[in-house]
Amino acid sequence: MDLKLKFKLIRKKEGFTQNNFAKHLAIPPSSYQRYELGTSEVPSNVLFKITKLFPKYTMWLMIEQAGISAEQISPNDEKIKIKVAAVPAELLNAAFEQTLTTSIELGWITPKEGVNFSMLADLLRHDFIQQGGRLIESISDDATSSEAG
Numbered sequence: 001m002d003l004k005l006k007f008k009l010i011r012k013k014e015g016f017t018q019n020n021f022a023k024h025l026a027i028p029p030s031s032y033q034r035y036e037l038g039t040s041e042v043p044s045n046v047l048f049k050i051t052k053l054f055p056k057y058t059m060w061l062m063i064e065q066a067g068i069s070a071e072q073i074s075p076n077d078e079k080i081k082i083k084v085a086a087v088p089a090e091l092l093n094a095a096f097e098q099t100l101t102t103s104i105e106l107g108w109i110t111p112k113e114g115v116n117f118s119m120l121a122d123l124l125r126h127d128f129i130q131q132g133g134r135l136i137e138s139i140s141d142d143a144t145s146s147e148a149g
Contacts, residue, residue: 001064003047004038009102010050010057011036025049086134089125096124 011021022032027046034040051058100117103109125135 002038003042003061004036006061007032007036007042007050010054010061014054024053086136087128089135089137092125092128092135093121096121 011018014021016024018033018036019029022029025032025046026049031040031046035042035046047061051061100109100120104111129135
């Protein structure tokens with residue numbers, strides 16, 4: 001995915017206009033507009049500013065990977081600490097719904113009458129578990145939770 005599209009997705013997700021986003025990055029709005037249009041290369045200092053303002057998008061912005069439990073380390077760290085975390089099923093479902101909504105808004109997919117996207121959500125959960133993810137399914141409103149997967 002191009003940086004221009006990534007910038008636009010981050011900006012919209014965080015609720016900024018192009019001008020406000022440029023102001024937060026301390027760059028001219030016209031420069032930011034050119035980055036989002038893809039008519040100008042994004043300088044590394046702008047990329048660093050975005051990752052500093054929104055560290056939660058750093059991995060996705062750089063290598064198109066994201067993970068709730070992803071740890072980022074420095075070269076000075078002696079050992080890598082790996083955590084295995086479970087994700088609430090509701091969170092994964094919400095993320096899928098948001099991805100689907102964004103895809104429709106960006107014109108990547110066109111919804112058609114009678115198409116049921118719940119099967120896609122089931123496939124997403126299955127693939128998540130196949131890749132080593134763990135889901136926390138609620139047993140009931142009274143119970144805390146248990147892990148599935």
